[in-house]
Amino acid sequence: MTQQLGDDIARYLKGRARWHPLEIAFWLLAVASIFLLPGKHLILTEISVLALFALSLDLILGYSGIISLGHAAYFGFGGYVAGLLAKHNLIAEPVLALVVSGLAATVLGFVTSFLVLRGSDLTRLMVTLGVSLVLREIANQVDWLTGGADGLQGVVLAPVLGLFPFDIAGHTAYVYCLIVVFVLFLLARRIVNSPFGLSLRAVKGNPLRSSAVGISVNGRLIGIYTIAAGYAGVAGALLTQTTQFVSLDVFSLERSADVLLALVLGGTGYLYGGIVGAVIFKLMQDYLANLTPQYWQFWIGLVLVLLVLVGRERMTNWTAPIRALFARMGPRAAPSVESAPTPAAEGP
Amino acid sequence: MLTILFDGVAYGMLLFVLACGLAVTLGLMNFVNLAHGSFAMAGGYVTLLLVNRNGIPFFAALPLAFLASAAIGALFERTLYVHVYAKPHLDQVLFTIGLVFMSVAAVDYVMGSQQQYIRLPSMLQGQTSLFGLNVGKYRLLIIVLCGLLTVALQLTLTHTRFGSRLRAAVDDPRVASGLGIHVNGIFAVTFAFGSGLAGLGGALGAEILGLDPTFPLKFMIYFLIVVTVGGTSSITGPFLASLVLGIGDVAGKYYVPKFGAFVIYTIMIVVLIWRPQGLFARATAR
Numbered sequence: 001m002t003q004q005l006g007d008d009i010a011r012y013l014k015g016r017a018r019w020h021p022l023e024i025a026f027w028l029l030a031v032a033s034i035f036l037l038p039g040k041h042l043i044l045t046e047i048s049v050l051a052l053f054a055l056s057l058d059l060i061l062g063y064s065g066i067i068s069l070g071h072a073a074y075f076g077f078g079g080y081v082a083g084l085l086a087k088h089n090l091i092a093e094p095v096l097a098l099v100v101s102g103l104a105a106t107v108l109g110f111v112t113s114f115l116v117l118r119g120s121d122l123t124r125l126m127v128t129l130g131v132s133l134v135l136r137e138i139a140n141q142v143d144w145l146t147g148g149a150d151g152l153q154g155v156v157l158a159p160v161l162g163l164f165p166f167d168i169a170g171h172t173a174y175v176y177c178l179i180v181v182f183v184l185f186l187l188a189r190r191i192v193n194s195p196f197g198l199s200l201r202a203v204k205g206n207p208l209r210s211s212a213v214g215i216s217v218n219g220r221l222i223g224i225y226t227i228a229a230g231y232a233g234v235a236g237a238l239l240t241q242t243t244q245f246v247s248l249d250v251f252s253l254e255r256s257a258d259v260l261l262a263l264v265l266g267g268t269g270y271l272y273g274g275i276v277g278a279v280i281f282k283l284m285q286d287y288l289a290n291l292t293p294q295y296w297q298f299w300i301g302l303v304l305v306l307l308v309l310v311g312r313e314r315m316t317n318w319t320a321p322i323r324a325l326f327a328r329m330g331p332r333a334a335p336s337v338e339s340a341p342t343p344a345a346e347g348p
Numbered sequence: 349m350l351t352i353l354f355d356g357v358a359y360g361m362l363l364f365v366l367a368c369g370l371a372v373t374l375g376l377m378n379f380v381n382l383a384h385g386s387f388a389m390a391g392g393y394v395t396l397l398l399v400n401r402n403g404i405p406f407f408a409a410l411p412l413a414f415l416a417s418a419a420i421g422a423l424f425e426r427t428l429y430v431h432v433y434a435k436p437h438l439d440q441v442l443f444t445i446g447l448v449f450m451s452v453a454a455v456d457y458v459m460g461s462q463q464q465y466i467r468l469p470s471m472l473q474g475q476t477s478l479f480g481l482n483v484g485k486y487r488l489l490i491i492v493l494c495g496l497l498t499v500a501l502q503l504t505l506t507h508t509r510f511g512s513r514l515r516a517a518v519d520d521p522r523v524a525s526g527l528g529i530h531v532n533g534i535f536a537v538t539f540a541f542g543s544g545l546a547g548l549g550g551a552l553g554a555e556i557l558g559l560d561p562t563f564p565l566k567f568m569i570y571f572l573i574v575v576t577v578g579g580t581s582s583i584t585g586p587f588l589a590s591l592v593l594g595i596g597d598v599a600g601k602y603y604v605p606k607f608g609a610f611v612i613y614t615i616m617i618v619v620l621i622w623r624p625q626g627l628f629a630r631a632t633a634r
Contacts, residue, residue, distance in 0.1 A: 304446025
């Protein structure tokens with residue numbers, strides 16, 4: 001009986017982890033955009049940077065329930081590291097610099113992850129916000145290194161892998177970003193479907209119960225927070241590399257709020273939410289900024305308010321048919337997406 | 349040295365008046381209202397319009413600023429906030445940040461983005477001598493007014509029927525409503541009153557804190573520090589926290605101008621790590 005149940009769960013989880021045709025179609029579409037929309041590569045690059053950033057927030061918000069108002073801390077840190085590496089010609093090759101920036105943000109994430117373990121949502125909110133403010137203040141004060149309020153100028157990049165120089169129309173930049181996002185997405189997909197990722201869902205569902213079945217709650221939270229910080233760092237580094245500029249703005253509260261909005265627009269907890277949300281958010285921002293250059297923030301605010309009043313679930317339910325389709329195409333129909341964490345908690 | 353202390357106390361008192369409404373609403377409904385600063389900004393701009401455009405005396409404008417912000421607060425509470433109480437914290441954060449963005453852009457649109465100054469009556473300008481110490485008249489006024497307000501608030505909380513109901517509701521809303529206390533009504537009144545106080549603080553603080561459309565964003569973190577460090581179970585906690593923050597901020601900016609803001613944030617993080625419930629919070633039985 002137990003054996004039977006275990007097999008069922010294993011088969012169900014494997015089914016969930018399998019690639020669905022729609023996912024493949026999604027990425028084919030992304031590849032097609034390289035060739036079909038050559039004039040839009042600049043905004044597509046921005047979208048993919050935001051998508052990666054939102055993906056990183058999804059890892060901590062959607063998969064472990066940590067609300068952060070200061071995720072820009074890691075984004076900005078990665079951005080500045082990448083900028084400094086390129087400016088001082090320490091590591092001129094972008095891919096290697098990207099990895100190093102990501103690792104630097106990962107270390108920062110690990111060190112600061114201990115701060116978010118304690119306290120309620122409000123405490124976490126404050127601590128994450130505080131971390132980003134402190135970093136912003138540091139970047140502002142050490143102006144001999146970062147250029148202070150003027151931003152870091154003179155970031156010049158070598159060709160990617162020594163082969164593909166960045167061009168003014170942003171073709172290289174977009175392809176480069178898309179590949180980075182795809183690779184990191186694959187990794188994130190692997191992580192959330194691994195036993196580690198499943199235990200995270202259990203922790204999010206009920207920390208007390210999951211610690212009772214032997215999951216180290218703090219260890220899991222530290223782990224995912226560290227990984228997410230690394231992702232955010234890579235996203236920040238991508239921004240620096242593609243715009244060849246980085247300023248204090250990368251640490252701002254607005255940036256943390258924007259990525260939160262992008263993520264909830266797309267829906268949390270299924271990885272594509274960040275990407276879809278980033279597309280919607282950037283297109284919306286672009287449209288509004290053209291309409292009212294100075295006051296677009298008002299409309300962004302209005303979207304946030306409406307989103308909550310109408311109900312996040314109802315609003316993001318437009319993805320439900322797609323998700324249902326996923327479930328039907330899977331080898332074994334899932335009872336419902338929401339009930340998934342429970343079997344994970346009862347695993348062996 | 350004493351002047352810095354004096355300025356710090358005035359600053360801290362101002363922060364307290366601005367933030368105490370937030371402390372009560374947070375403690376009462378466990379509602380994270382990041383848009384509290386928007387109500388303060390409303391009070392500041394109402395005073396500005398009344399005094400500078402319509403020539404109403406400054407002292408007459410202050411109560412009007414209070415009433416206007418309280419009315420706006422009550423309106424928003426009844427029409428919008430009331431739908432969000434039961435939602436998770438993430439929704440509350442998104443909702444109130446949205447309100448902040450809207451208020452910033454709306455004020456920018458109506459009033460312009462420049463820094464605004466309220467014309468003060470001449471009797472409030474300059475300095476006066478108090479026990480041999482030269483102090484700004486305006487800051488003295490702030491300390492007196494805010495001090496009186498604090499005493500009045502404390503007395504209301506401890507010595508009136510409404511105060512005891514409010515404290516009961518903060519301590520345990522479920523039991524309080526079981527005893528026949530109308531928790532939602534109390535909350536609505538408190539929310540409006542807290543917004544009014546924020547508006548008054550915004551009006552008083554325009555001179556010291558500055559008044560421009562980004563006010564809610566700039567000072568959001570200060571209010572939150574007061575509330576999280578002071579705890580939400582009493583008003584003495586936030587009061588002490590405001591004083592510490594005010595003095596610390598003024599002294600920090602004076603002695604180590606390079607690291608002024610840095611010190612505040614670091615203290616906040618350390619306090620939150622050390623005592624996540626706030627520095628002056630009672631241990632709750634919940």
